Amino acid sequence: VTLLEQNPRWRLVPRGQAVNLRCILKNSQYPWMSWYQQDLQKQLQWLFTLRSPGDKEVKSLPGADYLATRVTDTELRLQVANMSQGRTLYCTCSETGGDQDTQYFGPGTRLLVL
Amino acid sequence: GDSVTQTEGLVTLTEGLPVMLNCTYQSTYSPFLFWYVQHLNEAPKLLLKSFTDNKRPEHQGFHATLHKSSSSFHLQKSSAQLSDSALYYCALSDRGFASALTFGSGTKVIPCLP
Numbered sequence: 001v002t003l004l005e006q007n008p009r010w011r012l013v014p015r016g017q018a019v020n021l022r023c024i025l026k027n028s029q030y031p032w033m034s035w036y037q038q039d040l041q042k043q044l045q046w047l048f049t050l051r052s053p054g055d056k057e058v059k060s061l062p063g064a065d066y067l068a069t070r071v072t073d074t075e076l077r078l079q080v081a082n083m084s085q086g087r088t089l090y091c092t093c094s095e096t097g098g099d100q101d102t103q104y105f106g107p108g109t110r111l112l113v114l
Numbered sequence: 115g116d117s118v119t120q121t122e123g124l125v126t127l128t129e130g131l132p133v134m135l136n137c138t139y140q141s142t143y144s145p146f147l148f149w150y151v152q153h154l155n156e157a158p159k160l161l162l163k164s165f166t167d168n169k170r171p172e173h174q175g176f177h178a179t180l181h182k183s184s185s186s187f188h189l190q191k192s193s194a195q196l197s198d199s200a201l202y203y204c205a206l207s208d209r210g211f212a213s214a215l216t217f218g219s220g221t222k223v224i225p226c227l228p
Contacts, residue, residue, distance in 0.1 A: 034213050042220050044158065044203060049213040090157060092213075099207040100146050103215060105157035 003027050004091050004106030014114045018081040021109050023091030025074040030093035030104060033076045035068055037061070038088040038108075050076060051097065063087070086112045116141045116208050118218035126226040127194040135189040135221045137178075137204030145206040147180055147187040148215065152201040161189075161202070196225050 005024040013019050025033060035047040048057045050070035059066045064087065067079040076091055088110045094101035117140045127133045139147065149161040162171040164180040164187060171178060178189045187204060204218040 032213050036215075042201060044205075044215075044217040044220075046214045046216070094213055097213050100163070101207075101213065102148075102160045102163065103150075103213065105159060108157050 001027075003030055003093055003104045006089075006091050006106040006109050008109060009107065010110040010112070012112050012114050013080075013083055015084070016082070018079055019083075019111065021078040021080065021089055021091075023076040023078070023106055025076070025093055027093075028073065030095050031073065032094045032097040032101070033070065034092045034094075034103065035066070035076070035078050036090045036092060036103075036105075037064075038090065039063070040086055044090075047078075049097070080111060083111060083113055086110070116145065116206060116216045118204050118206055118216055120202075120204055120218035120221050122221050123219070125221055125223050127196075127198060127223055128226045129196055130193050133191050133194040133198070133223065135202050135204075135223070137187045137189065137218060139185050139187065139204075139206050141185075141206060141208060143208060144182065145208055147178075148205045148207070149176070149178060149187075149189050150203045150205060150217075152203065152220075154200070158203060199224055 034049040038044050048068040055070040057068050063085040064083040065081045069077045088108045090108045091106040092103040119138045147164040150158040151161045152158040162173045176191045180187050202221045205215040
């Protein structure tokens with residue numbers, strides 16, 4: 001059963017251009033939504049966890065700047081800007097937000113820099 | 115801060131023989147530990163996670179034992195299968211930051227060619 005949809009599934013991003021990603025939650029029993037990045041060396045790194053509509057957070061990491069927004073109970077967005085190296089962004093969801101929670105990963109969005 | 119160390123970047127498996135992947139961690143608290151598996155061109159998914167009551171988690175023939183004295187959570191399987199070839203991540207969750215997993219660098223498991 002698919003818990004998360006992500007779009008687009010991949011995107012070629014011209015250097016200096018921002019891109020907007022969407023993640024749709026298909027099961028409201030897992031309302032804690034997060035973003036993770038996986039770099040070209042396959043290292044996974046947590047970016048954000050946003051629980052409530054209206055929550056926003058920003059973060060700058062080597063190779064990209066991020067702005068995450070919880071739009072609704074079922075939609076999470078991520079704007080990626082100033083990306084210098086390709087990466088894959090995964091949306092995740094979990095049930096309680098607790099430290100024993102399983103993170104369920106979406107299919108991912110692969111970003112490649114032109 | 116928290117960290118997870120997976121010392122082997124690459125491990126070869128022989129069908130029918132045991133395989134073990136190492137994982138050690140550093141944490142201020144007493145964290146929960148997880149193993150995630152990522153097959154080629156797929157998203158990571160949970161393989162197993164530690165329990166609070168010292169039970170040994172098992173899934174698909176894999177098991178791992180949390181040893182707090184040595185800060186380790188090694189993954190083992192007594193009889194490997196070719197389909198176990200994948201990228202394996204050890205991760206921990208910090209009590210202070212729900213949903214924010216800290217991942218190790220991953221161990222790639224590939225078949226040992228005769």
